[in-house]
Amino acid sequence: MRSAPVDLYALLGVSRSATAAELRRAYRQLALRHHPDRAGPDGAPLFAQIAEAYRMLSNLTARAAYDAHLFQRETLHGRQTTAAQADGGSWSVSQTGWAATWQGRLVDLLPRLTGTLEELAAAGVARVDPAGTLELDLSAAESVSGGTAIVTLPLRVPCPTCGGLASPRGVWCRRCEYEGQVTEAVPVRIPIPPAAREGHTFSVAAGRPGAPAQRVRIRIPG
Numbered sequence: 048m049r050s051a052p053v054d055l056y057a058l059l060g061v062s063r064s065a066t067a068a069e070l071r072r073a074y075r076q077l078a079l080r081h082h083p084d085r086a087g088p089d090g091a092p093l094f095a096q097i098a099e100a101y102r103m104l105s106n107l108t109a110r111a112a113y114d115a116h117l118f119q120r121e122t123l124h125g126r127q128t129t130a131a132q133a134d135g136g137s138w139s140v141s142q143t144g145w146a147a148t149w150q151g152r153l154v155d156l157l158p159r160l161t162g163t164l165e166e167l168a169a170a171g172v173a174r175v176d177p178a179g180t181l182e183l184d185l186s187a188a189e190s191v192s193g194g195t196a197i198v199t200l201p202l203r204v205p206c207p208t209c210g211g212l213a214s215p216r217g218v219w220c221r222r223c224e225y226e227g228q229v230t231e232a233v234p235v236r237i238p239i240p241p242a243a244r245e246g247h248t249f250s251v252a253a254g255r256p257g258a259p260a261q262r263v264r265i266r267i268p269g
């Protein structure tokens with residue numbers, strides 16, 4: 048069953064840069080309001096949708112895939128492509144709520160360059176140099192076509208427990224102690240332009256508030 052594309056962020060009433068805490072807060076308020084005990088049986092489908100939206104967006108990997116899907120959909124819409132083509136799959140709504148998973152995949156995803164840094168390093172296609180720049184090795188074909196890589200990197204981000212308030216002369220936090228930051232696995236979406244050249248270096252946003260931009264260098268060892 049097909050249905051109009053949905054925006055999970057809009058459903059929860061949060062921005063696309065919402066933190067985990069903001070998502071949780073929005074979800075709790077909506078879940079309370081639309082719980083069938085309160086809203087009656089008519090509220091059940093919406094309640095299920097809200098729960099599923101939260102389940103998706105609170106999972107790092109699922110959220111990265113969904114963000115990439117949104118980006119893809121919106122970019123391709125600008126090129127007069129239909130939603131169905133852009134999605135390469137569908138989100139559907141049924142009596143029981145959302146279909147459990149996003150069945151599609153990115154039209155231009157480069158699977159060989161998508162995964163955790165550890166996996167890609169083990170495959171010999173990615174590494175982080177001493178200056179912190181992520182190097183990605185493209186095949187000749189990939190360097191011609193370009194595409195999207197999604198690399199999950201360990202990044203320093205503001206501590207979600209104390210909100211970054213902890214500091215050596217200030218507050219102690221049970222999670223980060225005095226750091227104010229923690230290292231988290233953050234999926235970073237890396238759009239690689241077509242006809243990329245050896246050594247091309249650029250920055251991408253880490254897709255997490257407070258996380259620094261990530262430098263990326265293209266290598267074409269072919």
Ligand SMILES: [Zn+2]
Binds near residue numbers: 206208210221223228
């Ligand atoms: Zn902390």
